[in-house]
Amino acid sequence: MLSKKTKYGLKALTYMAKKGGNEPILISEISEKENISKKFLEIILLQLKNAGFLGSKKGKGGGYYLIKSPEKITVAALIRILEGPIAMLPCVSLNFYEKCDDCPDEETCSLSRLMIEVRDSTLQVLENKTLADLT
Amino acid sequence: MLSKKTKYGLKALTYMAKKGGNEPILISEISEKENISKKFLEIILLQLKNAGFLGSKKGKGGGYYLIKSPEKITVAALIRILEGPIAMLPCVSLNFYEKCDDCPDEETCSLSRLMIEVRDSTLQVLENKTLADLT
DNA sequence: AAATACCCTAGTAAATTAATAGACTTTATT
């Protein structure tokens, strides 16, 4: 299950991409239009900025804006920033791998083999969908 | 991410299926062989029993045993019992559906459309894998 | 100088996770 944070982040970015243009968009505007707590959204957008997806401008006329074009932002990349691993188990995660502690040998573990299949089929979808597909 | 509970449950059932036979298997045996806290495993196996996957026998010579044959138990069904929804959002879950509260119209929601795709590709794997495939 | 809008630190209530403790019940064996 995706957390609200991830869901909100995806909705906020979709809103921004839909709107297009290069002018900064207010947190409060996104917050109102997408029914997201403004303070919570601040945290989310800041995180997306630190990850290199958004730029920001302070002061009057300020706000957040997309840095890359929506076609170049995959949903998989966004979920990894906001949520963390996409895989169902840490021991089969590509970007957040952690060793399995109760499992003597990951190579021969039938559960990990299955979860690799699940991961790959999920990535097949998420790596090929971009922000542009959500608009 | 799957919880430890789900992971332990899958490993325990895999152990049982691998062992085969009809004799009851001790909680403590599974607990030791699979490195799972015995008390935690008690809870898990009881839940699987209440869900109709396991039978149990009390007293000396007792334990847990599989009720159905491993080929007839899909991994999807087990995850639904132990973990809950397989979908990434409640509003696209087949078995644990919940209405989206911040979304005015689910029909036209691009995010939900994407998450339906993810769900279906995950289910394509999990509905077609059984306990027998894990042995 | 004043207003605007993002930035930063801190805290917190609620829920979930991953157990643990201990008494109770049922069953097989001696």
Next chain:
DNA sequence: AATAAAGTCTATTAATTTACTAGGGTATTT
């Protein structure tokens, strides 16, 4: 009948995560 084995039930708990909220700080524009 006594005993030991083995699952069952109730309760509790520590740690973590989630989903926020409060309030002030800083940069920018007018």
